[in-house]
Amino acid sequence: MSELPKRILSSLMVMGAQSPDRAMSxxxxxxxxxxxxxxxxxxxxxxxxxxxxxxxxxxxxxxxxLTATGIITASSSYS
Amino acid sequence: xxxVTPISITKIAVxxxxxxxxxxxTAAPAGCLNDSTxxxxxxxxxxxxxxxxxxxxQSKANYSSPVSAWHRDVLGHNACRILETIAMRIFMLSWxxxxxxxxxxxxxxxxxxxxxxxxxHEVHVVTLDFPGAPYEEAxxxxxxxxxxxxxxxxxxxxxxxxxxxxxxxxxxxxAKKYGSPDIVHVHDWLTVPAGVAxxxxxxxxxxxxxxxxxxxxxxxxxxxxSAMVGGLEWWGSYEAAKVIAVSEWMxxxxxxxxxxxxxxxxxxxxxVDMAKFEKTVDVEATRMKWxxxxxxxLITAVGRLTSQKGFDYLxxxxxxxxxxxxxxxxxxxxxxxxxxxxxxxxxxxxxxARTTFTGFLNEGDLVDAIKSSxxxxxxxxxxxxxxxxxxxxxxxxxxxxxRVGGLAEIVEDDVDxxxxxxxxxxxxxxxxxxxxxxxxxxxxxxxxxxxxxxAYTWEHSAAKTLEVYEAAIGEARYE
Numbered sequence: 336m337s338e339l340p341k342r343i344l345s346s347l348m349v350m351g352a353q354s355p356d357r358a359m360s361x362x363x364x365x366x367x368x369x370x371x372x373x374x375x376x377x378x379x380x381x382x383x384x385x386x387x388x389x390x391x392x393x394x395x396x397x398x399x400x401l402t403a404t405g406i407i408t409a410s411s412s413y414s
Numbered sequence: 415x416x417x418v419t420p421i422s423i424t425k426i427a428v429x430x431x432x433x434x435x436x437x438x439x440t441a442a443p444a445g446c447l448n449d450s451t452x453x454x455x456x457x458x459x460x461x462x463x464x465x466x467x468x469x470x471x472q473s474k475a476n477y478s479s480p481v482s483a484w485h486r487d488v489l490g491h492n493a494c495r496i497l498e499t500i501a502m503r504i505f506m507l508s509w510x511x512x513x514x515x516x517x518x519x520x521x522x523x524x525x526x527x528x529x530x531x532x533x534x535h536e537v538h539v540v541t542l543d544f545p546g547a548p549y550e551e552a553x554x555x556x557x558x559x560x561x562x563x564x565x566x567x568x569x570x571x572x573x574x575x576x577x578x579x580x581x582x583x584x585x586x587x588x589a590k591k592y593g594s595p596d597i598v599h600v601h602d603w604l605t606v607p608a609g610v611a612x613x614x615x616x617x618x619x620x621x622x623x624x625x626x627x628x629x630x631x632x633x634x635x636x637x638x639x640s641a642m643v644g645g646l647e648w649w650g651s652y653e654a655a656k657v658i659a660v661s662e663w664m665x666x667x668x669x670x671x672x673x674x675x676x677x678x679x680x681x682x683x684x685x686v687d688m689a690k691f692e693k694t695v696d697v698e699a700t701r702m703k704w705x706x707x708x709x710x711x712l713i714t715a716v717g718r719l720t721s722q723k724g725f726d727y728l729x730x731x732x733x734x735x736x737x738x739x740x741x742x743x744x745x746x747x748x749x750x751x752x753x754x755x756x757x758x759x760x761x762x763x764x765x766x767a768r769t770t771f772t773g774f775l776n777e778g779d780l781v782d783a784i785k786s787s788x789x790x791x792x793x794x795x796x797x798x799x800x801x802x803x804x805x806x807x808x809x810x811x812x813x814x815x816x817r818v819g820g821l822a823e824i825v826e827d828d829v830d831x832x833x834x835x836x837x838x839x840x841x842x843x844x845x846x847x848x849x850x851x852x853x854x855x856x857x858x859x860x861x862x863x864x865x866x867x868x869a870y871t872w873e874h875s876a877a878k879t880l881e882v883y884e885a886a887i888g889e890a891r892y893e
Binding site for chain 1: 509510513514516517544545546563566567569570626631719749750755773774
């Protein structure tokens, strides 16, 4: 996994976006990461394609959260 | 503390088998308290989790004994009276517990907790929440309490420290409701802060189990994060009255790196739930599911897709295996940060068409996959224990493992498996070809392994752990 998606994956977990009701808006995520929205969307795409994250809401107000697989993968450095 | 007699706790299992049937029908004695408010607590927990005030009526008045309604119903009056004097209340702090399975630690926490509860001890597992898992599970005397971390953290390591505070809060709530524990047991650095705080606030002995160590995971890293993890490991080993290591190799590492007196460290191996592997599996259907055709040889590897697991060596070895056994296929079960890298490696090695990455499998599918395999490879760079090897052995599947850490203690080369040089695709390929091309050898190794693994039961691990708890209670200091 390249650095950007890895950083987003880890950030979603530690910021608590681990269920639909705790999903994080992409703007908020970009703000927390100190990155542009487009860069975050680009990094998110590979996480969503891999089944690690899910997007909810309409374009412009969309939010993202980790799937169970995403949580486990984000934690996989330790066990 | 409930240990008011010198009777060995490990005798409970023997005692259970001596109970007469007429005792089972005996009415509940006053001394055997019930846990009838457990459901109330579950409901209250939802409020607590969201930051609302805990209900003050959740007093510990009804929870001053670890002997519950379950004991009363199953054991009867006399047994219950005796059990009250010897049963322990154990707080088990683990960041993973099924269905949150990151690796072997979750299986260990589950197997040990269930076995301790089956011996009559009251076990409270405090762990992190997970999608779809209930916040409270009560199957007395085993209770699982899942904690949500409702505050954001900037990094993984600060998040770990943060969730430890939520664990501390949960421990405090549980102590108020059920009474103080006799033991707090933490697993790896991840729950050391909550364990140490619990020890000093409640003045109860701390036990720490080492499943791995930071110096092994990050041998070349000198990052501040790595230093913090190593520091927490040392702190846990220092504060714990007793330390448990999952293999002899792990014990030596703990003793040498943290200068822990050898007498303070007990070696208690992981175990396997044999019953899980006794189920009948539709091998043909499972193999077809993973596109393994009749007559093809299936090599399976299971684990987190991280550098530690050495799957890159296995993929490189597959190219060599293909030259001798062209109909061999590799099934890689698990997920992790290295997945993309390993998929790319399979392509560059020309074995992508012969390699399937399944991602994480649920427990049922995992057992199916293992039992449908011709062999299981464990090519780890290092492995403090290697619980997956035990599971394959229990399933009657021959194993090829690296000569590292706990794996080398579990598997005897050419007796109950094949042992290969670590970090060597050539050695992996050689052992794999030998195993897949000699059916008699594979059958002999698998049969002996299945016999050997019968000694690795969670009941045995629990009995040994209880001895450690008893010693910890006798030796705990709170300076």
